[in-house]
Amino acid sequence: MVYKLAKNLKSKTIFPSTxxxxxxxxxxxxxxxxxLLEKHQNYxxxxxxNRCHILxxxxxxxxxxxxxxxxxxxQAFGEVKINYDESWQKQHWLAFQSxxxxxxxxxxxxxxxxxFYFQQKHEYLFDFNTELLKLVLKLLKQEKPIxxxxxxELEYTNITDLRNYFDAxxxxxxxxxxxxxxxxxxxxxxxxxxxxxNLSVLDLLMNQGPQSKNYL
Numbered sequence: 602m603v604y605k606l607a608k609n610l611k612s613k614t615i616f617p618s619t620x621x622x623x624x625x626x627x628x629x630x631x632x633x634x635x636x637l638l639e640k641h642q643n644y645x646x647x648x649x650x651n652r653c654h655i656l657x658x659x660x661x662x663x664x665x666x667x668x669x670x671x672x673x674x675x676q677a678f679g680e681v682k683i684n685y686d687e688s689w690q691k692q693h694w695l696a697f698q699s700x701x702x703x704x705x706x707x708x709x710x711x712x713x714x715x716x717f718y719f720q721q722k723h724e725y726l727f728d729f730n731t732e733l734l735k736l737v738l739k740l741l742k743q744e745k746p747i748x749x750x751x752x753x754e755l756e757y758t759n760i761t762d763l764r765n766y767f768d769a770x771x772x773x774x775x776x777x778x779x780x781x782x783x784x785x786x787x788x789x790x791x792x793x794x795x796x797x798x799n800l801s802v803l804d805l806l807m808n809q810g811p812q813s814k815n816y817l
Contacts, residue, residue, distance in 0.1 A: 614761040615639055615750070618678055618730045619649040620666060622737070625779045626767055627802040628817045630738065635746045638734075639764050640679035640727055641753040644668075649767050650678065651726055653801040656788055657700040661797055664693050668726060677753070681726045694718040697803065704789050706810035713740065714803075737802055741814045786816060 614633035618640070619626060626649075630636065644650065652665040667684040697714070701707045713736055723729035731747075738745055756762070767776055780799025786809055788796065797804075805813045 612761050613637060613759070615757060615764055617642070617648075617650065617764045617767060618727050618734075619653075619767065620651050620664075620726075620730055621653040621733060621801040621803050622649065623654065623767070623780065623799045623801055624783060624805060624817065625776050625799055627737070627741070627805070628779075628783075629763060630734075630745070631741065631743055631814070631817050633745065633761070635748070637760065638727075638731060638747065638749050639753075640749045641677045641751075642764060644676050644678045644681045650681075650730070653803070654799075655696065655700050655801055655804055656790055656794065656797050657696060658790060658793075660794060661800070662696060662700070664696055665689075666693075666726060666729070679725065679727045679749075682724055683722075683726050683729060685722060690718040701789060701803075701807040704807040706807050709810060710740065710806055737806075740806060741817070743814070784816065 612633065613635040614629060615637040616626070616630070616633075616639065618638055622630070651668060652663055655662050655664065667687050667689055669682040669684045694715070697711075698707075717729070717733060717736075721729075721732075723732065735747070776799075783798060785796040785798075786805070788794075788804065788808055802813075805816060809816055
């Protein structure tokens with residue numbers, strides 16, 4: 602499928618729910634005038650829905666949120682529950698600290714993210730992702746109206762549909778190219794690794810700080 606995306610798109614855009622979204626996703630967030638989050642599409646494993654990519658001392662690291670297993674095949678995204686049997690919050694935080702503890706803006710931003718990993722326990726993945734998304738928009742100094750789907754619709758009119766644009770498993774080539782075409786910025790381990798494109802927006806914030814909005 603080919604996605605026609607205007608460079609200066611200003612419209613209502615429907616997005617999939619993702620965990621600490623990547624930079625191409627974040628760029629489209631800033632382009633959209635209104636954000637509609639898909640809550641009723643079937644949940645798929647091994648997607649950005651519950652995983653993000655950061656750059657650590659050993660290269661690109663994938664962090665995933667475990668979910669509660671179900672005994673039937675299909676489940677709406679809004680019904681997916683987070684599994685707290687594993688200490689994934691602590692593991693993710695230690696990974697963030699290891700990756701960005703020496704970055705220019707770790708101490709500037711860490712207090713904003715810390716409650717999500719030490720104080721809060723959202724029952725549903727959608728709610729956790731959404732609250733993190735709101736925080737990211739706040740840190741990017743972007744105020745956007747956010748609404749949620751009331752039911753699943755296969756197609757929309759007068760809405761830019763990006764629900765299937767971001768795909769961690771099949772690697773949509775348009776997304777890959779868009780990420781590679783974004784400008785490079787200084788990353789923590791730049792002396793050890795070549796520039797890693799289209800990581801989580803967390804990587805950008807920790808390295809570029811208040812300039813992240815201008816970068817996007």
